[in-house]
Amino acid sequence: MTRVVVRYLPILILALAWEAASRLGLFSSLTLPALGDVAASWLELIRDGDLVSNGLTSMYRGTAGLVLAVVIGGGLGVAMASSRVVNALLAAPIEVFYPLPKSALIPVTVLWLGFGDGSKILLIFLGCMIPVTIGAYNGARGSDQVLLWSARSMGASRLRTLWDVVVPSALPEMLNGIRTALALSFILLVSSELIAAQQGFGYLIGYLGDNGSYPGMFAVVLTVAFLGFAADRLFQLLTGWLLRWRE
């Protein structure tokens, strides 16, 4: 317990310094609203439902895009590792899209699907798919040849070997790719909502900022930052649980 306190003490110090700096008038309350005011606006935003409704919209977009990216991206990665034809077909597009800064896709998805959910889901799907594909491909390619042969010789069908041998051995690297994708999904979600949306966390941040309600804006920013952090921690727990058979 004391160890946890000592470890996270710097955060508490920063929070107190923040509160003190704005209470003492070192910064105007416009540029740095006191932490207490931020907390009050957070409660206010929860009570009138703005934070919840925009948050649910954002989470729906993020989850939908990410699930599509994991299912399709993971499938493509495993397919590329097990079939030369698929590999030859997909290597070039992946090579081209991999270094593309994914944020460049924001205006294109808006052009195609407008300002609503569709464009955000497509953006997150496109942006997050490649790390998952590459992770799944590298993992599946690295699966032990001897295990594959044994499974086949013991009479497992091709599909069965894929599911029982290739997928589990691809899992660690694929989970690594999904973790990258998870972080990327938050970045793409928030930035696309900041730039072009009428709903969602990013929209709410921009809206509160434009109206000069800075405590509210800080509250939403901190909420999003916390959610990103919490999602990563939960994913790490999930990874540990999924890979508990190792070692």
Added chain:
Amino acid sequence: MARVEDLAKPAVPAGAGAGDRERGRALNAAARFATRAFSLVVLLIAWELIARSGKVTPFMLPPLSAVIERIYADAASGMLWTNLGVTLARAMAGFFIATVGGIALGAAMSRLRPVRWFFDPLISIGFPMPKIAFLPIIMLWLGVYDVSKISMVVFDAIFPVLTATLAGLAAVDKELIWSARNMGAREHELIWQVALPAALPQIFTGLQVALPIALIVEIVVEMALGGYGLGAAMMSASRFADSRGVFAGIVEIAIVGYALIKAMAAIRRRLLLWHHEAQAPA
């Protein structure tokens, strides 16, 4: 009578063998390059054909030829070079500051316990956070011009550099440090001449993660805050429903991203020539 081994040997005297192998490797690389170039060309032709097939409107997907025409026009008017220069300058400035700051802070954290105690929780919380959400706050504090754009790039790009430096320094061979200390190396010599060079491969991996992030963030920030730059130009094209402009932006940004990643890989090979990873067969 020639023995089998002799036949297998190259007909040139010993010493030229390395050159031969080199040529073999070059041929192999050339073949790989040709395959990739070929599939890229197929991809581009597919774009042109799909756009011209009439199944999609030119608004949804303008033909590649029209997009290239647009890029050429932008290049001729000088607009492309202005935007490219502004984007690259800000992204590289942010990346450079993140590199220096990240390595310095990482080194300080690995040597000084209080520094480590203070920054450790901040990093473990800050790394997975979507930093881009702080953009409106940075805008409130620093305005919409270069300073806030570069700050945002630094804020995002510094984390991978920092964590890679920490991990790299933590993994430096203890015996290497002991020997250096034994031979009378002073603390700053230990850092500069032993620990950091030994950690360089990992630090460089961090830089290779940070560079694309710097570019992603620079583009987003330009889209949100406007001004000059490739991202800003794309966004204003999108507002005017000028889809050729949008796709021209995608192509330009894709080329920039590709070139930067390749350049980083080349610098890595050059910089780590002395390291055993460079001697490992590719």
